Amino acid sequence: QVQLVESGGGLVQAGGSLRLSCAASGRTFSSYAMAWFRQAPGKEREFVAGISWSGGSTYYADSVKGRFTISRDNAKNTVYLQMNSLKPEDTAVYYCAAVRGGPITTIVGEYDYWGQGTQVTVSS
Numbered sequence: 001q002v003q004l005v006e007s008g009g010g011l012v013q014a015g016g017s018l019r020l021s022c023a024a025s026g027r028t029f030s031s032y033a034m035a036w037f038r039q040a041p042g043k044e045r046e047f048v049a050g051i052s053w054s055g056g057s058t059y060y061a062d063s064v065k066g067r068f069t070i071s072r073d074n075a076k077n078t079v080y081l082q083m084n085s086l087k088p089e090d091t092a093v094y095y096c097a098a099v100r101g102g103p104i105t106t107i108v109g110e111y112d113y114w115g116q117g118t119q120v121t122v123s124s
Contacts, residue, residue, distance in 0.1 A: 002026045002113045004096045009118030012086055016122070020081040022096030022115055030054075030074040033099050036081045037108065038092035038120075045095070049081060050104035059104045064090075086122045093117040 008020040020036065035050035049070040050059045058070055067086075072079040079096060097111035105111075 002029070002032065002098050004098060004113055004115035006094065006096050006115045006118040009094060009120045011121045011123065014086060014088055014122055014124050016086050017082070017084045018086065018120060020083065020094055020096075020118060020120075022079045022081075024077045024079070024098065026077070028100075029077040029098075031100055032112075033102060033104050034070075034072060034079040035097045035099070035104065035106075035111065036070060036079075037095045037097055038090075039095070039117075040092040043092075045108050047106035047108075048094070050106070051079065052104055053101070057104060059106075061106075083120070086120075088122045088124045090120060091122050092120060094120050 003025040005023045036048040037045050038048050039045040051070045055072050069082040095117045096115040098113040099111045
């Protein structure tokens, strides 16, 4: 069982930055590939960024490539999402997710555990 708790969301002006954190419980955190998803009102949940269990591989949605960076610290059981050059269209609830083993996947249904989400609002 893995519990995920996100933090770091908030209100920021366009062009600004935020850093999201996702703290995981459990001693097997390093066995999980991790990802960030987001969901805007009236829209489906979408993949943002993913990172392999070792941190050696990352993958980004085209919409955030070059602006967002995902990283992890297995010693701290934490995954991060550094978000720069934020745009109003980045406004959403951001969720952390974990999938045991395997490669990074962009498919919502393949993740085993989810956090409760943290709101990110970007004003124009």
